[in-house]
Amino acid sequence: MCQAAPNRNDNLNRPMGVKMGVKTSDIGEKTGKRNEVQAVGETSKKKDLYGCINFSPSLSTDAESLEEIRVDMCRKHNQNPKNHDWDTIETQLRETYSLQRDNINEGECVRDLLSKWPFLFTGRCLFLLFKLLVGLDIRNTICEAFSKKAHRLNKFLKTESGICKETDELIREAKVQTAKDSVIAWPPANILAIMKYLSEKEEEPCFTVDDTSTRSEAADTDSLPWIVCSGKSVLEAKKFRIVVDRVVVLSDLTSFITSLSALFALFYIRNIQYQHGASATLEFIQRCFVGINPDKGSKSDRKRKSSCAGSVNAKVLLRLINQMANFEWTTC
Structure with a gap:
């Protein structure tokens, strides 16, 4: 096992529902200004333009339709992986991208995201989402x-x-x-x-x-x-x-x-x-x-x-x- 990183203890003591971003030392004590990569666990949404072209897209007005697609993706995930129609799944990921980013930017932990978006961290979908976010095939x-x-x-x-x-x-x-x-x-x-x-x-x-x-x-x-x-x-x-x-x-x-x-x-x-x-x-x-x-x-x-x-x-x-x-x- 590796040696602990200098900031490892702080991270281990962090509640699982709070993501890791910039330390509080990166927040201006006097001015209140923040760096582009911001602290996490905040009530307000973060905005990080560091290399991103689509960090926080506007949520669709048809929230009910997005939620229906999300539920359908959860249902598909419970099926036999051999039966997954990846082209359809990727289309649904693109359609619900704004809702995914909203959940991520609100600071939801990985376990909650996996529950809501079970395809989010599969290999091909992870790379697709990076391309939507940054514009590159990583x-x-x-x-x-x-x-x-x-x-x-x-x-x-x-x-x-x-x-x-x-x-x-x-x-x-x-x-x-x-x-x-x-x-x-x-x-x-x-x-x-x-x-x-x-x-x-x-x-x-x-x-x-x-x-x-x-x-x-x-x-x-x-x-x-x-x-x-x-x-x-x-x-x-x-x-x-x-x-x-x-x-x-x-x-x-x-x-x-x-x-x-x-x-x-x-x-x-x-x-x-x-x-x-x-x-x-x-x-x-x-x-x-x-x-x-x-x-x-x-x-x-x-x-x-x-x-x-x-x-x-x-x-x-x-x-x-x-x-x-x-x-x-x-x-x-």
């Missing part, structure tokens, strides 16, 4: 980014004296693991290399559990989204689960990229900040791999003191982004 975007940038990223990190040896070790281990078990170990190796460069914790936002771990053991996390890797290490993992609010929302995933895509989708759909111990890495992926580059705001908690474990100065992250962009330009 999985295809990350897949294309890895295929185009991973090799150049490794070459760049090899030029950095402080990270060169560790990057070489990760690449060698990824080669061995890929040949041994036909596990595609390159994507997690790339992520771990970035984390080492930024001096962040590889236990966040992923941690490993034994292959025989139960569903409840896998859900033993704080409220933030996590990738639970079944195996001895992230590189050796063959199965992945996604947990948020200590609820396993996706299980039996066999692709790290799919798992990473689902993780990003949850951070945005649920309006949650990145884990502090991996926030710079996640923001690097967000900007360089996913292509979400808002001029203002951040999903990283940069108001923590620099002495905190895992904290990364914003200038360090910006330098990495610029160096990587220059390296791609001069080596392509």
Whole structure:
């Protein structure tokens, strides 16, 4: 099990009905002004424009019709999954999107959302909702980014004296693991290399559990989204689960990229900040791999003191982004 994140105890003591967003320290004590990613558990609806194009759509005036569709989707979920008409389900999700966002923005916990919207956190529906919210096909975007940038990223990190040896070790281990078990170990190796460069914790936002771990053991996390890797290490993992609010929302995933895509989708759909111990890495992926580059705001908690474990100065992250962009330009 991973080491606890600096804010883990606060999250564990948080009532299950309250989501995790920006800490109260992010709320101006004197002015009362808020950052774009706002605190949760409030009575008023949140507004987060950080990369979103459809965060809080107006509710349809025909609320009764939306509720009928929602009930029908619950009924379908109780049927044999083999009989699910996914095209119809996705159409219904689009039709009820405004009601879903209203429930999410009001701060309903994952268990309540799963009860009302049982298809909400299934793989294909999660990616659909991210596309409606942000306008991107998250999985295809990350897949294309890895295929185009991973090799150049490794070459760049090899030029950095402080990270060169560790990057070489990760690449060698990824080669061995890929040949041994036909596990595609390159994507997690790339992520771990970035984390080492930024001096962040590889236990966040992923941690490993034994292959025989139960569903409840896998859900033993704080409220933030996590990738639970079944195996001895992230590189050796063959199965992945996604947990948020200590609820396993996706299980039996066999692709790290799919798992990473689902993780990003949850951070945005649920309006949650990145884990502090991996926030710079996640923001690097967000900007360089996913292509979400808002001029203002951040999903990283940069108001923590620099002495905190895992904290990364914003200038360090910006330098990495610029160096990587220059390296791609001069080596392509």
